[in-house]
Amino acid sequence: MSKVKEADDRFKKFGTVSFTSITKTNDFVDYLEDNKVMGTRCKDCGTSFFPPRADCHQCLASNTEWFEVSGKGKLVTYSKLEYAPIGFQDDVPYCIALVDYGDYKVFGRISNDLSEEDIQVGMEVQTVVNTLPNGQLNYVFTKA
Amino acid sequence: MGKVAIIGVGQSTFVRSYPGSIRELVFEGFKEAMQDAQLSTKDIDASVVCSAPEYDKQRSPAGVFAEYLGLNPQPTFYVETLCSSSSTGLKLAYSLVKSGLHDTVAVIGFQKMSEISSSESQERMGRGADIQWESPFGTMMPAYYAMYAKAHMEKYGTTLDDLALIRVKAATYGQLNERAVYRKPVEFEMFSDPENRMAGPVASPLRVGDCCANADGSACIIVASEEKAKSISKKPVWILGVGAASTSVNLAGRDLFTGLTVAQQAAQQAYEMAGVGPKDIDVAEVHDCFTIAEMMAYENLGFAKPGEGKELIRNKETYQEGNIPVNVDGGLLSKGHPIGATGGSQIRTIVLQLRDEAGDIQVKDPEIGLVHNIGGVGLYGNVTLLGRG
Numbered sequence: 001m002s003k004v005k006e007a008d009d010r011f012k013k014f015g016t017v018s019f020t021s022i023t024k025t026n027d028f029v030d031y032l033e034d035n036k037v038m039g040t041r042c043k044d045c046g047t048s049f050f051p052p053r054a055d056c057h058q059c060l061a062s063n064t065e066w067f068e069v070s071g072k073g074k075l076v077t078y079s080k081l082e083y084a085p086i087g088f089q090d091d092v093p094y095c096i097a098l099v100d101y102g103d104y105k106v107f108g109r110i111s112n113d114l115s116e117e118d119i120q121v122g123m124e125v126q127t128v129v130n131t132l133p134n135g136q137l138n139y140v141f142t143k144a
Numbered sequence: 145m146g147k148v149a150i151i152g153v154g155q156s157t158f159v160r161s162y163p164g165s166i167r168e169l170v171f172e173g174f175k176e177a178m179q180d181a182q183l184s185t186k187d188i189d190a191s192v193v194c195s196a197p198e199y200d201k202q203r204s205p206a207g208v209f210a211e212y213l214g215l216n217p218q219p220t221f222y223v224e225t226l227c228s229s230s231s232t233g234l235k236l237a238y239s240l241v242k243s244g245l246h247d248t249v250a251v252i253g254f255q256k257m258s259e260i261s262s263s264e265s266q267e268r269m270g271r272g273a274d275i276q277w278e279s280p281f282g283t284m285m286p287a288y289y290a291m292y293a294k295a296h297m298e299k300y301g302t303t304l305d306d307l308a309l310i311r312v313k314a315a316t317y318g319q320l321n322e323r324a325v326y327r328k329p330v331e332f333e334m335f336s337d338p339e340n341r342m343a344g345p346v347a348s349p350l351r352v353g354d355c356c357a358n359a360d361g362s363a364c365i366i367v368a369s370e371e372k373a374k375s376i377s378k379k380p381v382w383i384l385g386v387g388a389a390s391t392s393v394n395l396a397g398r399d400l401f402t403g404l405t406v407a408q409q410a411a412q413q414a415y416e417m418a419g420v421g422p423k424d425i426d427v428a429e430v431h432d433c434f435t436i437a438e439m440m441a442y443e444n445l446g447f448a449k450p451g452e453g454k455e456l457i458r459n460k461e462t463y464q465e466g467n468i469p470v471n472v473d474g475g476l477l478s479k480g481h482p483i484g485a486t487g488g489s490q491i492r493t494i495v496l497q498l499r500d501e502a503g504d505i506q507v508k509d510p511e512i513g514l515v516h517n518i519g520g521v522g523l524y525g526n527v528t529l530l531g532r533g
Contacts, residue, residue, distance in 0.1 A: 015280020023276065050396060051277035077298070077401050079290035080348040081282065086264060088282030096281055098291065098395050105396040109281050116348075121298045138281065 015138050017087035024054035027066065032137040035129050039104060040064040050104040069106060072124040072144040073099035080116060090133070099125055099141055111140040118143065146370030148241045149380035150530065151248075152181025153492035155363040157323045158480045161258040162360035166200050167212040170254045173362035173485070174213050177250070181366045182376065185214035188366075189246035192236050193222045194229035194253040195484025198268050199260060209252060227433065228519035229253060230363060230487035231526035235386045237367040247372045253488035254362040265358055273521060274394040286355050286434065287347035288395070288521040293436035294349055295401035300451035304349060307435035308335040309457045311342070311353045311477055314432065317464070318478020320504045323489075325359045325480030354435040359480025363488025365495075379499045384420070384512065385529035387413030393523055402451075406525025407444035407516060414527040415446075418512075422446030425468060425529075426510035427497045429490035431518040432475040441516050442470070445527070464507055472505040487517040491528065498532040 010029045012021035031038040039050035044061040050069060055062045078097035095110035106127055110119060124144040131137055154176025156162075162169050178185070191213070193206035202208055210220040225232040230253030237249040257265055271279055273288065296302050315330035334342040335353055342353030373380035387410035392398050398405070415421055422445055430441035442453035447468050456462050462470035473479065473493040476486060494513035496502045515528040 011276075016282055018280050019271065019275040051274075051394060077291040077295040079287040079294060079350075081284065081287050082345045082347065083284070083286075084282050085279075085284055091282055094282065096283060096287055096291070098401070105398075107278055107281070107394060107396045121294065 013137055016091055016132055016134065016136055018136070025052045028052055029137065031066065032129050032139070037069040037127050037129060037139045038066045039069055041067050048103045050101075050106050069101065069127050071101070072126055073101040073106065075119070075121055075123050075125050075141065076100050076105070077121060078110060078119060095119065097141055099127065109138065109140045111142045114143060148238050148383045149368050149370060149373035149377065150365055150383065150491070150495050151368045151373050151377040151380050152177040152183065152366030153364070153495045154178070154180055155323060155485065155489045155492050156361050158325050158359040158361035158482055158485075158489070160325055160357070160359060160480070162256055166202060166205060166254060166256050167208055169256055169360060170209050170252055170362045171213065173254070173364040173488070174250065174252060177364035177366050183248070183366065187248055188215055188218060188250045189248050190218050190240060191215050191220040191250040191252055192233040193220060194224065194233035194251065194487070195255050196224060196226045196229060199255055199257050199265070199483070201259065215250070225524040225526070226519035227431065227481065227483050228487055228517040228524045228526045229484040230365070230491070231515065231517035231528060232388065232524070234365055234367065234383075234487070234491060234528060235388060235526065237365070238383050238386055241367055241369050248366065248368045251365040251367060251488065252362070253364070253485040255482035255484040256360045257358040257482060258360050262358065277394055277396075284347065285521065286350050289434040289436055290347040290350040291395070292401055292440065292522075293434070296436060296439065297349065299402050300454070302439060302451075302454050304335065304351075305332075306454040306457060307354055307439065308332055310432065310435040310438050313457065313463060314471060314475045314477035317472045317505055318474030321474045321478060324474045324478045325357055326478045350434060350436070356433050356476040356481045359482045361480065361482035361485040361489065363485040363492060365488055365491050380533050381495045381498045382531045382533065383528065384531045385414035385416070385418030385527075387411060387417070387527045389413070389525045391523060393520070395521075403440045403444045404518060404522035404525060406522055407441060407518060407527065410525040410527040411445045411516070414514075414529045418529045418531075420512060420529065424512050425514045426512055427472070427494065427507045428468060428470045428514040428516065429473070429493050430470055430475070430516040431486075431490075432471055432477050433481055433518070435477070437518065438471065438475065445514065445516055464505060469507045472507065487515070487526065490515045490517055491530070494530050498530055
């Protein structure tokens with residue numbers, strides 16, 4: 001009788017298509033299911049990380065805690081895609097963007113609720129959890 | 145420790161779909177470089193093979209090429225920095241020769257992108273970014289560079305017309321380059337005609353005309369020690385400076401979106417090593433995978449101040465007869481972009497310029513040339529300075 005240990009592959013639920021399923025930051029997906037977008041912070045030196053990391057390159061510790069990405073950030077730049085890679089064609093058109101929260105930045109998508117006329121570089125946005133049509137989870141930026 | 149020279153350059157014709165295998169493709173660039181250097185295979189002490197993985201089915205292509213090119217039993221190995229792989233290969237060859245380990249090294253760059261479909265290829269290019277945290281959003285190379293374009297336009301007032309001018313320049317010279325994929329003229333007006341393919345949207349603000357095309361191709365650069373170069377080469381071109389840098393893969397880890405830090409840093413290193421500055425450069429090849437990439441290169445290399453790159457193209461300063469000719473071989477926008485071969489092709493163009501052998505696109509008496517070759521979305525930066533003998 002072989003004991004097969006089940007892989008913790010929760011991360012496969014992140015994004016329209018996830019390209020990796022196993023990471024020490026798998027709890028990120030549980031938090032998404034709980035409607036929270038979370039980053040990690042090094043408990044030893046206090047550095048904030050987004051995207052979340054299990055290991056701190058500042059002090060080489062692997063002693064992180066989760067914090068919620070909350071409040072307002074500023075839209076740094078974005079692009080609206082008219083073509084998409086394989087697996088994302090049904091999502092077109094969509095905007096990818098970068099948002100600056102001061103201590104850290106967040107790369108993601110802009111909510112489809114915003115039309116392109118509503119999008120301005122420098123505008124204030126917030127980051128919210130989003131369920132995709134295929135049941136996968138990601139996060140998007142909406143007007144703050 | 146002596147100087148290090150380039151004594152032979154070659155490249156295949158860049159095509160959309162090469163009618164042969166990768167070893168046959170690589171043979172074309174290699175043959176031209178070996179004939180240029182007037183060497184036989186026993187003169188090559190080692191080979192460095194450069195490409196971005198995933199486009200070919202062959203694992204570890206270096207061994208296959210060493211056999212096919214007659215480079216056994218000499219050592220061979222593989223290096224990769226995405227689109228700047230062959231500049232990285234050149235830097236390694238420089239180190240191997242400079243250290244005295246080898247006298248003559250062949251740098252072989254190649255890519256046969258046509259073995260997979262264009263959309264598959266786009267998917268792979270998207271995975272050149274952070275596959276854990278970025279790719280799940282559906283990212284593509286044009287969209288990343290488009291984000292830089294948007295930021296540059298917002299901050300500096302660079303316009304879509306400025307970007308179109310860069311493509312028009314590329315096409316001016318692409319028409320003269322028999323090795324280029326895209327050899328048709330491109331008129332400025334095409335970008336304002338919604339029916340024209342050039343104006344078609346890809347990833348805002350970038351349009352079809354702002355993007356280079358995938359291609360199949362190979363290039364080869366023969367690097368030699370000073371002693372060897374002087375004994376066998378009539379026109380050695382000297383490697384004066386090599387610079388390279390890296391940055392965060394995920395855009396969230398970066399602070400600058402109106403330029404590429406890796407290009408600034410690599411340029412600074414190369415200038416310092418060569419003891420020259422931007423004003424000393426007589427001819428340059430820059431990594432124009434997208435029009436905005438050339439615009440940022442003007443500024444990151446110091447040809448223009450930040451935000452003033454647009455003045456260079458508006459005033460045609462980067463044309464053949466301008467103050468600082470850039471990409472007068474048509475650039476990636478015309479030649480196409482066979483990832484691992486691109487840097488080698490850029491180096492070849494500058495070597496031919498410095499030897500006064502560039503034909504129709506020859507600039508007047510260049511002493512120092514520059515190659516700017518970027519891997520990924522500003523992930524790996526490489527700047528190489530070359531000088532005539």
